[in-house]
Amino acid sequence: MRWVVADVGGTNTRMAFAQDGKLVTGSVQWFLNDDYPTFADVLVDFVQDAPVDGLCVAIAGPVMPGHVRLTNRDWSFDADQLSMVLGGAKVRIINDLAAVGHALPYLAPDAVVPVVPGRAAPGGQSLVVGIGTGFNVSLAHGNGVMLAEEGHTGLSIGVWRVLQDHLGEKAAAFETVEQVFSGSGLRALHLALGGVEMPSQQIVRDARLTMGVFVTALAALVRDMTFQFMPLGGIYFNGGLARAVVGLPETGEILAAARVQDMFEGTLSDIPMCVVVDDAAALAGCVACLERT
Incomplete structure (x- = not known):
């Protein structure tokens, strides 16, 4: 069986072939979404008329019955449409963070880096926390993964207090999780703190005040999500911004200091946290989904 797997983000799309339940070595390709009017055009460009038995697409957005629409790009498509493009191949569409959740049991040891022991x-x-163009989470248990759109939920009181301490009345501009914990959220936070417009990666590298507030707020968010999701199997950060932020020397210390203590027999104080550094993790999760269908 020859499959295609795809990880569709707001900016880029990664695609690969899979065979015998594994990614085909050397087949992963990157595509800039701005170069294509639709995802179907990316698919056609990648496949190049090669015979395909199945397709699994991980998307940055909610998967609705019958169709999907990306939250960070004006792309929409459905399984029937993509099946026609591939000559009747089986098609499955899942959320990108759910794909990483499916991949957790199959990740190599060097695919994750410890942040908090x-x-x-x-x-x-296990809880996957995705911070990149947007924000979302997935909760993985065994072969099952819970769907969520956590980025659109309101800020918790813990996060709100961090913002209010540093921004005062300006904190009112931040209402949802994604409005803080995303690339655009980080840039907005930097401006609210009196900084100038600059790319997210430069803020991470150079703006110590902004990153201090951001990481402190992130620690408050993670503490709240610990109660929400009880991730006793660990917390896995994923996404470009997550890798940059949790890679800062002080991040691990701040996250560790905010862990829940002395509750539920101490189980919540021992939850490990790490960052997924394998760009192909979502693709591996797509392969796992196709294996199970």
Whole structure:
């Protein structure tokens, strides 16, 4: 069986072939979404008329029955349409963070880097926290992954207090999780703190005040999500901005200091946190989904 797997983000699309339940070595390709009017055009460009038995697409956005629409790009498509493009191949569409959740059991040891040490509970559920162009989470347990759109939820009181302490009345401009914890959110936070317009990666590298506030707010968010999701199997950060932020020397210390202590027999104080550094993680999750269908 020859499959195509795709990870469609707001800016780029990664695609690869898979065979016998594994990614085909050397087949991963990157595409700049701005170069294509639709995802179907990217698919045609990648496949180049090669016979395909199945397709799994991980998208940055909610997967609705019958169709999907990206939250960070004006692209929409459905499984039937993509099946026709591939000559009747089986098609499955999943959320990109759900794909990373499916991939967790299959990631190589060097695909993750520890951020906060701890001890994962055997059989415990794991939380994937995606911070990039947008924000979302997925909760993985065994072969199952819970769907979510956490980025559109309102800010918790813990995060709000961090923002209010540093921004005062300007904190009112930040209402949802994604309005803070995303590339655009980081840039807006930097401006609200009196900084000048600059790319997210430059803010991470050069703006110590902004990053201090951002990481402190992130620690408050992670603490709240610990109660929400009870991720005794560990917390996995994923996404370009997540890798940059949790790679800062102080991030691990701040996250560790904010962990829940002395509750539920101490289990929440020992949750490990790490960052996924494998760009192909979502693709591996797509392969796992096709294997199970």
